[in-house]
Amino acid sequence: MNMSKIVREAANLLFPFILVFGFYIVLHGHLTPGGGFQGGAVIATGFVLLFVAYSYPQITERIGVGALHNTETLGLLLFIVTALIALGFGVTFFTNWMLDIGPILNNPVAFGPNPGDLNTAGVIPVMNLAVGIEVLGALSVIVLYMMSGTKETI
Amino acid sequence: MKNLVIGATVLILCLGILYVGVGLEFGVPLFTDMDEYFVSHGQEQTGGNNIVTDIVFDFRGFDTLGEATVLFTAVLGAGLVFRKRGEDEEYEYE
Numbered sequence: 001m002n003m004s005k006i007v008r009e010a011a012n013l014l015f016p017f018i019l020v021f022g023f024y025i026v027l028h029g030h031l032t033p034g035g036g037f038q039g040g041a042v043i044a045t046g047f048v049l050l051f052v053a054y055s056y057p058q059i060t061e062r063i064g065v066g067a068l069h070n071t072e073t074l075g076l077l078l079f080i081v082t083a084l085i086a087l088g089f090g091v092t093f094f095t096n097w098m099l100d101i102g103p104i105l106n107n108p109v110a111f112g113p114n115p116g117d118l119n120t121a122g123v124i125p126v127m128n129l130a131v132g133i134e135v136l137g138a139l140s141v142i143v144l145y146m147m148s149g150t151k152e153t154i
Numbered sequence: 155m156k157n158l159v160i161g162a163t164v165l166i167l168c169l170g171i172l173y174v175g176v177g178l179e180f181g182v183p184l185f186t187d188m189d190e191y192f193v194s195h196g197q198e199q200t201g202g203n204n205i206v207t208d209i210v211f212d213f214r215g216f217d218t219l220g221e222a223t224v225l226f227t228a229v230l231g232a233g234l235v236f237r238k239r240g241e242d243e244e245y246e247y248e
Contacts, residue, residue, distance in 0.1 A: 029204065029207050030201075030202035030203060030204050030207050030208070031202070031203050031204055032204065033204065033206070035204070035206070035207045035210065035211075036211075037221075069229070069233070072225075072226065072229060073226075075222075076222050076223070076226055079218075079219065079222055080219070083215060083219070094212075094215035094216065094219075096200055096201070096212050099200070099201050106201065107201075108201075109197055109198075109201045109202070109203060110197075111197055111198060112197075114203065116203050120201045120202065120203070121200060121201040121202035121203075121208075122200065122201055123211075123212075124200060124201075124202050124207060124208065124211045124212060127211045127215075127218070128207065128211065131218065131222060134222055134225065134226075135225065137229075138225045138226065138228070138229045141229055141232075141233075142228070142229060142232045145229075145232045145233055145235075145236040146232070146236060148236055148238070
Protein backbone atom coordinates (compact mmCIF):
# COMPACT_ATOMS: atom_id res chain seq x y z
CA MET A 1 0.00 0.00 0.00
CA ASN A 2 1.22 3.51 -0.77
CA MET A 3 2.09 5.96 1.93
CA SER A 4 0.20 9.24 1.85
CA LYS A 5 0.77 11.78 -0.92
CA ILE A 6 2.79 14.03 1.39
CA VAL A 7 5.27 11.24 2.12
CA ARG A 8 5.54 10.31 -1.54
CA GLU A 9 6.16 13.90 -2.67
CA ALA A 10 8.72 14.43 0.11
CA ALA A 11 10.52 11.24 -0.94
CA ASN A 12 10.50 12.38 -4.57
CA LEU A 13 11.89 15.76 -3.55
CA LEU A 14 14.61 14.41 -1.26
CA PHE A 15 15.81 11.55 -3.49
CA PRO A 16 18.08 13.56 -5.88
CA PHE A 17 19.66 15.50 -3.04
CA ILE A 18 20.46 12.29 -1.16
CA LEU A 19 22.02 10.90 -4.35
CA VAL A 20 24.18 14.01 -4.81
CA PHE A 21 25.31 13.93 -1.18
CA GLY A 22 26.13 10.22 -1.35
CA PHE A 23 28.12 10.52 -4.55
CA TYR A 24 29.94 13.52 -3.07
CA ILE A 25 31.03 11.33 -0.15
CA VAL A 26 32.08 8.54 -2.53
CA LEU A 27 34.03 10.71 -4.96
CA HIS A 28 35.80 12.73 -2.24
CA GLY A 29 36.68 9.57 -0.34
CA HIS A 30 40.44 10.13 -0.65
CA LEU A 31 40.23 13.73 0.60
CA THR A 32 37.53 14.02 3.24
CA PRO A 33 36.13 11.68 5.90
CA GLY A 34 34.00 8.95 4.39
CA GLY A 35 34.60 6.70 1.44
CA GLY A 36 33.02 4.03 -0.68
CA PHE A 37 31.13 2.13 1.99
CA GLN A 38 29.78 5.20 3.79
CA GLY A 39 28.74 6.99 0.61
CA GLY A 40 27.14 3.85 -0.77
CA ALA A 41 25.14 3.47 2.44
CA VAL A 42 23.90 7.08 2.08
CA ILE A 43 22.80 6.43 -1.52
CA ALA A 44 21.07 3.20 -0.47
CA THR A 45 19.20 5.25 2.15
CA GLY A 46 17.73 7.33 -0.67
CA PHE A 47 16.58 4.19 -2.49
CA VAL A 48 15.08 2.73 0.69
CA LEU A 49 13.20 6.02 1.23
CA LEU A 50 11.57 5.48 -2.17
CA PHE A 51 10.87 1.83 -1.33
CA VAL A 52 8.99 2.61 1.87
CA ALA A 53 7.06 5.49 0.27
CA TYR A 54 5.71 3.36 -2.57
CA SER A 55 4.34 -0.14 -2.66
CA TYR A 56 6.35 -3.13 -3.86
CA PRO A 57 4.55 -3.59 -7.24
CA GLN A 58 4.91 0.12 -8.05
CA ILE A 59 8.61 0.11 -7.19
CA THR A 60 9.39 -2.98 -9.26
CA GLU A 61 7.78 -1.37 -12.31
CA ARG A 62 10.55 1.28 -12.31
CA ILE A 63 13.47 -0.32 -10.45
CA GLY A 64 13.95 -4.02 -11.04
CA VAL A 65 15.49 -6.40 -8.54
CA GLY A 66 17.75 -7.65 -11.32
CA ALA A 67 19.00 -4.14 -12.10
CA LEU A 68 20.06 -3.52 -8.51
CA HIS A 69 21.64 -6.98 -8.29
CA ASN A 70 23.56 -6.31 -11.51
CA THR A 71 24.69 -2.97 -10.10
CA GLU A 72 26.14 -4.75 -7.10
CA THR A 73 27.88 -7.37 -9.22
CA LEU A 74 29.26 -4.64 -11.48
CA GLY A 75 30.78 -2.84 -8.48
CA LEU A 76 32.46 -6.00 -7.21
CA LEU A 77 33.79 -6.83 -10.68
CA LEU A 78 35.12 -3.29 -11.14
CA PHE A 79 36.90 -3.56 -7.79
CA ILE A 80 38.54 -6.88 -8.60
CA VAL A 81 39.46 -5.87 -12.16
CA THR A 82 41.06 -2.65 -10.92
CA ALA A 83 43.17 -4.69 -8.52
CA LEU A 84 43.99 -7.28 -11.23
CA ILE A 85 45.18 -4.74 -13.82
CA ALA A 86 48.21 -4.17 -11.59
CA LEU A 87 49.47 -7.63 -12.65
CA GLY A 88 49.72 -6.36 -16.23
CA PHE A 89 52.25 -3.71 -15.20
CA GLY A 90 54.52 -6.21 -13.50
CA VAL A 91 53.61 -5.35 -9.93
CA THR A 92 51.71 -7.34 -7.35
CA PHE A 93 47.98 -7.65 -6.79
CA PHE A 94 46.40 -4.52 -5.23
CA THR A 95 49.39 -2.29 -6.00
CA ASN A 96 48.53 1.35 -6.65
CA TRP A 97 49.50 1.07 -10.33
CA MET A 98 47.89 4.35 -11.46
CA LEU A 99 50.17 6.35 -9.18
CA ASP A 100 53.23 5.97 -11.42
CA ILE A 101 51.89 4.80 -14.77
CA GLY A 102 48.39 6.08 -15.28
CA PRO A 103 47.69 9.28 -17.21
CA ILE A 104 45.25 10.65 -14.64
CA LEU A 105 44.83 10.73 -10.88
CA ASN A 106 48.56 11.00 -10.20
CA ASN A 107 49.24 14.62 -9.21
CA PRO A 108 51.88 14.85 -6.48
CA VAL A 109 50.45 15.46 -3.04
CA ALA A 110 52.14 17.64 -0.42
CA PHE A 111 53.01 16.21 2.97
CA GLY A 112 50.92 17.45 5.85
CA PRO A 113 47.69 19.46 5.77
CA ASN A 114 46.88 20.79 2.33
CA PRO A 115 43.76 22.01 0.49
CA GLY A 116 43.37 18.72 -1.34
CA ASP A 117 43.30 17.88 -5.03
CA LEU A 118 40.73 15.55 -6.57
CA ASN A 119 43.23 14.42 -9.21
CA THR A 120 45.44 12.43 -6.85
CA ALA A 121 45.72 9.04 -5.13
CA GLY A 122 45.85 6.68 -8.14
CA VAL A 123 43.45 3.75 -7.93
CA ILE A 124 41.93 4.77 -4.58
CA PRO A 125 39.14 6.95 -6.11
CA VAL A 126 38.37 4.19 -8.64
CA MET A 127 38.09 1.59 -5.87
CA ASN A 128 36.01 4.02 -3.81
CA LEU A 129 33.59 4.33 -6.72
CA ALA A 130 33.50 0.54 -7.18
CA VAL A 131 32.78 -0.13 -3.51
CA GLY A 132 30.22 2.68 -3.46
CA ILE A 133 28.33 1.16 -6.40
CA GLU A 134 28.49 -2.27 -4.77
CA VAL A 135 27.21 -1.11 -1.39
CA LEU A 136 24.42 0.93 -2.99
CA GLY A 137 23.22 -2.11 -4.90
CA ALA A 138 23.61 -4.55 -2.02
CA LEU A 139 21.90 -2.61 0.76
CA SER A 140 18.94 -1.56 -1.40
CA VAL A 141 18.43 -4.98 -2.96
CA ILE A 142 18.32 -6.60 0.50
CA VAL A 143 15.49 -4.25 1.52
CA LEU A 144 13.75 -4.92 -1.79
CA TYR A 145 14.05 -8.69 -1.24
CA MET A 146 12.51 -8.31 2.22
CA MET A 147 9.67 -6.18 0.80
CA SER A 148 8.87 -8.94 -1.70
CA GLY A 149 7.93 -11.19 1.22
CA THR A 150 5.26 -8.85 2.59
CA LYS A 151 1.61 -9.49 1.83
CA GLU A 152 -0.01 -6.21 0.87
CA THR A 153 -3.66 -5.42 0.42
CA ILE A 154 -4.38 -2.44 -1.79
CA MET B 155 29.28 -23.91 45.85
CA LYS B 156 29.68 -24.07 42.09
CA ASN B 157 27.84 -20.81 41.61
CA LEU B 158 30.04 -19.17 44.23
CA VAL B 159 33.20 -20.23 42.39
CA ILE B 160 31.85 -18.98 39.06
CA GLY B 161 30.77 -15.71 40.63
CA ALA B 162 34.14 -15.18 42.29
CA THR B 163 35.96 -15.90 39.01
CA VAL B 164 33.81 -13.43 37.07
CA LEU B 165 34.28 -10.80 39.79
CA ILE B 166 38.06 -11.21 39.77
CA LEU B 167 38.14 -11.05 35.95
CA CYS B 168 36.02 -7.88 35.94
CA LEU B 169 38.18 -6.25 38.58
CA GLY B 170 41.31 -7.19 36.66
CA ILE B 171 39.99 -5.72 33.40
CA LEU B 172 38.92 -2.60 35.31
CA TYR B 173 42.36 -2.33 36.90
CA VAL B 174 44.09 -2.59 33.51
CA GLY B 175 41.65 -0.07 32.03
CA VAL B 176 42.18 2.42 34.84
CA GLY B 177 45.91 1.96 34.82
CA LEU B 178 46.25 2.88 31.13
CA GLU B 179 46.34 6.56 30.30
CA PHE B 180 43.74 7.63 27.77
CA GLY B 181 45.08 8.92 24.46
CA VAL B 182 48.55 7.45 24.94
CA PRO B 183 48.69 4.14 23.04
CA LEU B 184 51.34 1.62 24.02
CA PHE B 185 52.48 0.57 20.55
CA THR B 186 52.84 3.54 18.20
CA ASP B 187 55.22 2.23 15.54
CA MET B 188 52.55 1.42 12.94
CA ASP B 189 50.64 4.64 13.61
CA GLU B 190 53.70 6.78 13.12
CA TYR B 191 54.63 4.88 9.96
CA PHE B 192 51.19 5.41 8.42
CA VAL B 193 51.00 9.08 9.40
CA SER B 194 54.47 9.92 8.15
CA HIS B 195 54.55 7.76 4.97
CA GLY B 196 50.88 7.33 3.98
CA GLN B 197 50.55 10.49 1.92
CA GLU B 198 53.72 10.09 -0.11
CA GLN B 199 53.21 6.37 -0.74
CA THR B 200 49.54 6.42 -1.79
CA GLY B 201 48.96 10.03 -2.75
CA GLY B 202 45.71 10.34 -0.84
CA ASN B 203 45.08 12.89 1.87
CA ASN B 204 42.68 10.75 3.88
CA ILE B 205 44.88 8.34 5.81
CA VAL B 206 41.94 6.09 6.71
CA THR B 207 41.03 5.57 3.05
CA ASP B 208 44.70 5.08 2.22
CA ILE B 209 44.92 2.24 4.72
CA VAL B 210 41.60 0.65 3.75
CA PHE B 211 42.10 0.70 -0.02
CA ASP B 212 45.87 0.52 -0.41
CA PHE B 213 47.77 -0.88 2.56
CA ARG B 214 44.96 -3.25 3.51
CA GLY B 215 43.27 -3.89 0.17
CA PHE B 216 42.70 -7.60 0.78
CA ASP B 217 40.58 -6.77 3.80
CA THR B 218 38.35 -4.55 1.67
CA LEU B 219 38.09 -7.29 -0.95
CA GLY B 220 36.92 -9.67 1.77
CA GLU B 221 34.40 -7.14 3.02
CA ALA B 222 32.98 -6.70 -0.48
CA THR B 223 32.72 -10.47 -0.85
CA VAL B 224 30.94 -10.74 2.50
CA LEU B 225 28.39 -8.17 1.34
CA PHE B 226 27.89 -10.09 -1.92
CA THR B 227 27.35 -13.32 0.02
CA ALA B 228 24.85 -11.58 2.30
CA VAL B 229 22.83 -10.50 -0.73
CA LEU B 230 22.95 -14.05 -2.08
CA GLY B 231 21.63 -15.35 1.23
CA ALA B 232 18.81 -12.80 1.36
CA GLY B 233 17.86 -13.66 -2.22
CA LEU B 234 17.82 -17.34 -1.34
CA VAL B 235 15.54 -16.85 1.67
CA PHE B 236 13.13 -14.42 0.00
CA ARG B 237 12.99 -16.02 -3.45
CA LYS B 238 9.70 -16.39 -5.25
CA ARG B 239 8.09 -19.80 -4.77
CA GLY B 240 5.54 -21.41 -6.99
CA GLU B 241 1.95 -21.79 -5.86
CA ASP B 242 2.10 -25.59 -5.57
CA GLU B 243 5.72 -25.80 -4.43
CA GLU B 244 6.01 -27.82 -1.30
CA TYR B 245 8.32 -27.06 1.56
CA GLU B 246 10.52 -29.85 2.77
CA TYR B 247 12.08 -29.74 6.17
CA GLU B 248 14.48 -32.44 7.06
